[in-house]
Amino acid sequence: MSGPSATWLYALVPATGTGVPADLRGVAGEPVRAVEETGLRAVVGTVPLGDFGEEELHTHLEDLAWLETAVRAHHTVIETLARGGPVVPLRFATMYHDDTRVASLLAERRADFEATLERVAGRTEWGIKAYADAHALAHGGTGDPANDAGGRGRPGTAYLLQRREQRRAQETAHLRASEQAAAIDAVLAGLADSTAEHPPQDAQLAEYEGWMVLNNSYLVPESRTAEFAAAVASLDDRFPDIRLEFNGPWPPYSFTAPDGDHDAGGGPGG
Amino acid sequence: MLDEQPVRRPSPALASQQVALVDLLDRVLAGGVVISGEVTLCIADIDLVRISLRALVASVASITSGAADPSDRVTDTGTERRDDRPPF
Numbered sequence: 148m149s150g151p152s153a154t155w156l157y158a159l160v161p162a163t164g165t166g167v168p169a170d171l172r173g174v175a176g177e178p179v180r181a182v183e184e185t186g187l188r189a190v191v192g193t194v195p196l197g198d199f200g201e202e203e204l205h206t207h208l209e210d211l212a213w214l215e216t217a218v219r220a221h222h223t224v225i226e227t228l229a230r231g232g233p234v235v236p237l238r239f240a241t242m243y244h245d246d247t248r249v250a251s252l253l254a255e256r257r258a259d260f261e262a263t264l265e266r267v268a269g270r271t272e273w274g275i276k277a278y279a280d281a282h283a284l285a286h287g288g289t290g291d292p293a294n295d296a297g298g299r300g301r302p303g304t305a306y307l308l309q310r311r312e313q314r315r316a317q318e319t320a321h322l323r324a325s326e327q328a329a330a331i332d333a334v335l336a337g338l339a340d341s342t343a344e345h346p347p348q349d350a351q352l353a354e355y356e357g358w359m360v361l362n363n364s365y366l367v368p369e370s371r372t373a374e375f376a377a378a379v380a381s382l383d384d385r386f387p388d389i390r391l392e393f394n395g396p397w398p399p400y401s402f403t404a405p406d407g408d409h410d411a412g413g414g415p416g417g
Numbered sequence: 418m419l420d421e422q423p424v425r426r427p428s429p430a431l432a433s434q435q436v437a438l439v440d441l442l443d444r445v446l447a448g449g450v451v452i453s454g455e456v457t458l459c460i461a462d463i464d465l466v467r468i469s470l471r472a473l474v475a476s477v478a479s480i481t482s483g484a485a486d487p488s489d490r491v492t493d494t495g496t497e498r499r500d501d502r503p504p505f
Contacts, residue, residue: 156452159450208472209471209472210472211472211473214472215438218438218441218442218445218446219441221445222436222441222445235450236445236448236449236450237449237450237452238446238448238449238450238451238452239445239446239449241449241450241451241452252452260450263450272444274440274443274444343448345443345447348439348443349439349470349473352439352470352473353437353439362443364444394436394437394440397444400444400445400448400449401444401447401448402448403448403449403450404450
């Protein structure tokens with residue numbers, strides 16, 4: 148590789164852990180290596196600024212094919228490392244001028260990074276998405292009020308009444324859906340160390356119908372994985388109008404902020 | 418028996434390799450440690466989530482409608498990314 152380059156950061160791991168696999172490749176197809184300092188190891192790669200400079204990166208990020216390849220490569224490195232022990236993932240596109248500066252970073256923020264490593268060690272991030280069946284929630288148990296809304300002789304009035312009832316039914320459905328989502332979240336958060344919320348995904352992009360009423364990550368101790376999975380299955384049965392879907396296991400992407408920035412497990416504020 | 422196996426098979430090993438892109442973007446672009454300060458490039462200032470969403474929307478629009486609204490189009494390469502799916 149020639150020309151100017153930068154050091155791309157993937158993750159931080161304890162320096163005492165297993166080494167970086169020799170065949171691991173990064174976002175630029177580059178071999179991935181370690182920078183060590185004071186008991187911490189940053190897993191990094193050298194990327195050409197011709198592709199990863201600020202301007203170039205801006206352009207590439209708008210290209211879904213490029214973005215997907217790079218994001219998957221970033222994830223593959225982190226996921227591979229996570230199989231060998233605790234990892235702290237770095238945000239995509241974190242780059243330094245050179246390895247020396249990475250080493251300084253490790254020295255400067257050692258306490259912070261070690262605390263985060265300790266917090267995520269032996270724990271796994273699981274994603275839970277909940278989809279509400281809008282129709283069932285709108286009409287569940289009470290019949291369909293829209294059918295009784297108006298007389299035949301006044302079609303205009305009937306139409307307006309029907310629209311109003313439909314809107315009410317939908318509001319009720321929204322309310323029920325969010326109540327049920329909160330109940331589901333309370334159970335799962337009780338089993339997790341921390342919870343992180345993601346915004347609902349776009350229906351078209353994520354290819355689903357209905358409402359996504361929950362898109363959360365839970366940091367679950369490995370000793371409680373089975374219990375967590377059983378709780379998901381049981382909640383899925385308990386709320387027939389809500390469909391639960393889980394994804395993972397993930398490296399702890401959503402739980403890397405310093406202590407206090409996540410909802411503390413077991414004590415959701417309301 | 419068949420020479421051509423379907424690409425997507427629900428095996429756990431494969432599933433871990435092919436996590437849904439939307440779920441991955443929620444985490445890789447919005448999660449992970451953010452280091453501010455001495456980063457070489459001002460990537461911290463880029464709204465990764467917004468940019469990726471724009472790329473996704475442009476791509477989905479080009480797949481579902483054949484041609485996205487040109488004013489929303491980010492790049493012209495969008496329509497050529499998924500030639501395995503006929504635009505209609």
